[in-house]
Amino acid sequence: MKGKKIQLVIATANLLPGGAERVLSFLATEIDKEQFEVTIVVFGHERDVSYDLKGVNTVFFGRDRVMHGIFDFLKFLKRHKPDIVLTAIGHLNTLAAYASWFFPKTKFVAREVNVLSVLDTFTDRKLNYLKLFTKNRFRFFDAIICQSDDMKEDLKKSYSFNYDKMVVINNPITDGFKVKEQLPPMKPVALITVGRLAKEKGYDRLLNVLSRLDLPFHYTMIGRGPEKENIFRLIDDYKLGDKITHIEYTAEIPDYLRKSHIYLQGAYVEGFPNAVIESASVGTPVLAFDAPGGINEIIEDGINGYRVFSAEDYLKTLKSICLDYTFVPELVSASVNKKYNKDIIIQRFEALFLKLCTVNDG
Known part of the structure; x- marks a missing residue:
């Protein structure tokens, strides 16, 4: 050559x-x-x-x-x-x-x-x-x-x-995912997930957890896919419609991540989740169900999020973060940028x- x-x-x-x-x-x-x-x-x-x-x-x-x-x-x-x-x-x-x-x-x-x-x-x-x-x-x-x-x-x-x-x-981590300059107000807590609306992405278990979260929150879902109808049926069943915004596609994902407090990762399997490292890159920590596909490599408990192993632990940890938010955006961002x-x-x-x-x- x-x-x-x-x-x-x-x-x-x-x-x-x-x-x-x-x-x-x-x-x-x-x-x-x-x-x-x-x-x-x-x-x-x-x-x-x-x-x-x-x-x-x-x-x-x-x-x-x-x-x-x-x-x-x-x-x-x-x-x-x-x-x-x-x-x-x-x-x-x-x-x-x-x-x-x-x-x-x-x-x-x-x-x-x-x-x-x-x-x-x-x-x-x-x-x-x-x-x-x-x-x-x-x-x-x-x-x-x-x-x-x-x-x-x-x-x-x-x-x-x-x-x-x-x-x-x-x-x-692609361009545009710069760390947030300030933390948005915590009322309501802003939650977000970015990903294809598919079975393996675990929206079913995220919605189950959110249906039991007795704190003020708003959840933004960004993505489209074959499970949209089933996911919205669950949203109706859990009576979560007034707490959820769905966006099929946007070029402003970094801004949505920066305006959020916690990224919710529900997938049962990943390859290596782009949205997880991008969320951390802007300083928004990730609460993730343990699953194969890089979650154990990305998440550093207490630094850039938490990795949990059951729906009950997910709900408990989510409540704890909402009530006592200690994550520092700059440290969350540094944890992934040093590797990715x-x-x-x-x-x-x-x-x-x-x-x-x-x-x-x-």
Whole structure:
């Protein structure tokens, strides 16, 4: 790779609002352009772009599904012969794994986004004739990026491949999540959750807790997803409608987090929760149910939040925080920025890619 830039292709199904899409877009814009020539390949449509790509070369296939863009992807790789291809999310990782057979000089890197064995318990699985291909996909990658230690251990238990190919690279704190300058008034207590409205996100247990919280509060939910109808049915059942604001999408998430006192994390499983580190970054502590996917790596009890193990403990801890709020925004922010700031995380991506290309040269 001496004397020329490394040709890096970052492939994604779409650029709609989402954690994986945001991290990939951020990586494309922030990676060292003196060493890398980056192209984002999007299977979906240009109209769906939700992120500022700051002049990054972007190619759209205009397909509604990844399967419909298979030949577009193969033709693109044949034409451009990139040094590295980075993909994320299961079905696209599966496609890239088998595409690697036809491009032996290209290094293929998978970025996994979930603790798969746990996520499967929340997903309706239809008969899948490609299951064998999915099961074996990690064997064909040159590197597999895990977002958390939990994810790495889960892949070891669930899949058979060369585990030396795995590397843990957490999600970065992206731009805009600056620490709040002052604490907002505590009456009512401002609670917030940002995330997809899906079964695995645990809104059911958060709403159950809130239905028993006998203190003045207002809860803001930001996100959209397939469980919206069921979640709002629960809100009605618990008679919480006048205490909850729902926002499907906003570009002002940092401001909403700064105006909140406590972030409520209810998920049963995560990959590595962006919203949790972003909340802490602005100085808003997190009350989280223990769950696989990085929670145990992020939360420092009493410093940036608490990790609890039952609904009763969640309610008890939430009441305690509301009645005696001792968190210092600057300390909450420092606890995550020292580990997940963008410079640290981007350098880890760069180091991995440079190592792969060194192997390629050899």
